[in-house]
Amino acid sequence: MNIPCILIPALVGLICGILGYLLGKMNSKGDDSLALSLQADLDACKANTRNLNTKIASLEAELAAKAKIQATAPQSFTSNVTPALLFDSALAATVFGKKIKEDDLKIVEGIGPKIEALFHDAGITTWKTLSETPTEKLQSILDSGGENYAIHNPSTWAKQALLAYEGKWQELKDWQQGLLGGKE
Numbered sequence: 001m002n003i004p005c006i007l008i009p010a011l012v013g014l015i016c017g018i019l020g021y022l023l024g025k026m027n028s029k030g031d032d033s034l035a036l037s038l039q040a041d042l043d044a045c046k047a048n049t050r051n052l053n054t055k056i057a058s059l060e061a062e063l064a065a066k067a068k069i070q071a072t073a074p075q076s077f078t079s080n081v082t083p084a085l086l087f088d089s090a091l092a093a094t095v096f097g098k099k100i101k102e103d104d105l106k107i108v109e110g111i112g113p114k115i116e117a118l119f120h121d122a123g124i125t126t127w128k129t130l131s132e133t134p135t136e137k138l139q140s141i142l143d144s145g146g147e148n149y150a151i152h153n154p155s156t157w158a159k160q161a162l163l164a165y166e167g168k169w170q171e172l173k174d175w176q177q178g179l180l181g182g183k184e
Helices: 007-072 075-079 089-096 113-121 127-132 135-144 157-165 169-176
Strands: none
Touching: 089 169, 113 135, 127 157, 135 157, 157 169
């Protein structure tokens, strides 16, 4: 069979055209499905963002309500609520070799049971409170107790109380070994 030379290029061109058309159609269908998939992902992200924004607004409203309740709470209730560090009695006992009660002011070198009672009467009942009380205020409390108390020097007591409050037991013990009656 003798096919004229001019028909071969036309036939090849026709086949390439048909294949190109089919490939183009297939490719455009892939683009459409990719676009649809991306649109679905975008819609899902938008819905998730709306849900998160709703949850954030709800949590902010709840937080504001709690802050309002706390602000209107009686003073006697809120003054007793202080964020505190966790007290590790086992660690304190290991370092000091004896059981230590939380907020026992007598752990401070220079404070005994009578001075502790004097401070409790003045509202100083925790290591944190003692650590935040200026030395002058501590001295005035001692002075008000009489001359048996006034002779004490509370200059290191706030720092000792802070170490106890922070649970720095070894540091406290090491420092106390160099103190004499709570004085440097």
